Amino acid sequence: MTIPNETDVLVVGGGPAGALLGCLLARRGIDVVVAEKQSHLDREFRGETLAAPSVVTLRRLGFGPALERHGYLETTAVTMRMEGRRVFSLDYGRFGIPTKPTDIPQPALIKIFNDAAAGLPSHTYLSGVGCTELLQENGAVRGAVLKSKDGERVEVRARLVVGADGRFSKVRKEAGITARIQPAGRDFLSFKLPRPADWGTEAELIVERNKHLVVLPTFPDFLRVSNNLPKRGMGELRKEGFASFRAGIAAIDPRLKPLLDEHLTSWNDTSFLEIFTAEVDEWARDGLVLIGDASHTCTPILGQGVNLAIQDTVCITPVIARSLERGKPGSQVPAADLADFVAVRRKHKSMVTGFQRRQEAALEQHTPLGTALRRARFQVLDRLPMKYSLFGNVLAAPHPIDPVDLRTPQPQPVGA
Template identity: 65%
Template sequence: MGIPNETDVLIVGSGPAGALLGCLLARRGIDVLVVEKQPDFERDFRGESLAAPSVIALRRLGFGPALERHGYLESSGVTMWLEGRRIFHVDYNRFSVGTLPIEFPQPPLIRAFHEGAAGLPNHTFAAGTRFTGLLEKDGAVRGAVLKQGDGTAVEVAARLVVGADGRFSKVRKAAGLDPEIAQAERDLLSFRLPRPDGWALESELVVDHDRHLAVLPTYPDALRVSHNLPKKGLGALRKAGFDSFRERVAAIDPRLAPLLEGHLRSWDDTSFLEVFNAQVDQWARDGLVLVGDASHTCTPTLGQGVNLAFQDVVGLTPLIAAALARGERDGVVRAGVFAAFLAERRKHKDFVTGFQRRQESSLAMSTPWQTALRRARMRTLNALPVKYRVFDRLLNLPHGIDPADER
């Protein structure tokens, strides 16, 4: 389908946030154009952890059959190992939410969102199409300039442009909404290994002084492993050689040693992630709103990226629909309609990033007294019921967003 010259809502980026928003708005009869610079949905080493409220929301929104058809892994809890001892555990079965988090790859998820809008004449998806600039008039955003796969530029007028283009958002930059970047203390290098039979289906954090591995069971039969490295430390790590990297991983978690030999063969099997938080003071302007990683890039701690994106989308959908229904056909959606909602979102995002910062500082501890103190603290926390309250708030956010009316 060709790119229209005008639309109600132009969504830049077809990650989990943009694809879901496009589907939900189109189902409400709103004209939507979703553009994605990649030619397909393929992507690896992204957030695959869907928290229980996200799973519940997706089922209420009608994506349950797509989840079942594809298949997923249910995660039963989170365990933390410190210097070889299992010190901390949270059992997800104890939460009153009544649904377990799942591990579900991004490509089929994004595909399910597009299939959810398939056949709707008001939903257009343009793959291989890149956002290059905003169209602005009288201080409001009125549309965007796009570059198609064959190099031709096209201008699209829109009543609302949504920046769903991820952690290095070009829409955010073009709108002058500069983020404050808070670098984490370390970056991550990730890889996959086959999952041995009988491996517990829970997230594990395996820590040895200031080195750690996050080991996540991954659909269908893998482990996704992330290892921390110092900022700008990739060069030194590579210089030390691949064997040395494998030895380093095996020293942290000896259970992985027999898997590394045949299955982690070269640096090509690894994926680097620069870890940072991006804090943007303003998430909306007249005619423009940011969602997902574009508005609040988080670190991968506790896998909250996709969940925060869904919460944004489910909450913004009725606000966008109401604003479009109220306004003149050529009028822009004003930033004010999002103000109260975005203020609430910011509070939750600050809570999540605050937790992530504390967790990352704790993981960076290296001296004997620091690590002994960390062990004592985690052991104490493990014995206290308050751990369930903290994790419940983090993972099972009672955000008051009810997707029931989106079907």
């Protein structure tokens, strides 16, 4: 693997945002390098549910056959039970979208993007290569220093560096952009269990006062279960012991007890997720833009992380293409060319975060009065026809795809 000294666009991070952006830019013939610090795609417990508008987008961009080849699981509805009563539900078939939220492991999704880009001459994928510094001159970003696992260090000049390096973004840090981190009142401990054959295809939120479980049918035959912990509550939980943790889960959802007894045997079967939102004031400067979790980390409510990352990506692809074409060869993409992208995406992201914060606050209720009012609120909301338009703002917002991206060569199966 050779790290090139220059490129038009250097994408740091090969998650859903970075991998898709690399593919879409290369399909337009733009010289792009994607640097991913991990040398494998295996990631446990990352966003596995693709929101329905993302699935529509991926199909329109030509990734449908690859999704079919891999296989996936559609979620048909979301239901909420509180203190033993079913209080709220949404049927995904009623959002007017020709598909449903779709569960596919994130490594498989990223591989689909990488495979589609692999044969394109202007695409370079660097596996096991991390960004360690930015090259900055007179307030503009001119590229980045990349370092491979075997110690090779290369200064890569680029007209645009895209920070797509996730919730703890190194690019953001190196640019001196401070993220406002707002912790949620809870963290998650998650695990997978085999899914019984007669289990439904609904995503479920099961709440008992201030304790809850998210139970998601997961491809191919799992349930993904997440249990909330109070912030910094892991130490206390461990002190109480694993048996007590398991018993706590079974008390919230007794259906899970036999599965827990047989398949959840130690803390090693669980995975910790710190829940917070991160917001930045500066998403772009000359030669630099942040996308996906690097510019806006959100909470797990309604599974929006990958959706926002894909939305950012389809939205910024034509913006980058136009700016590169307009600018003098070798010149930086000016922040002014990215301003509309930032404004549009910031507005949408703020709406999603605001929505999530209200739901997070509702989940924190624990007094008898607070939980009774919460139940009543969801029961009333459940009867209102407007619930679909309300939740549709988050769950069904369409992605603005540039027609050029629909015309560029469609992904081919590897080896075709």
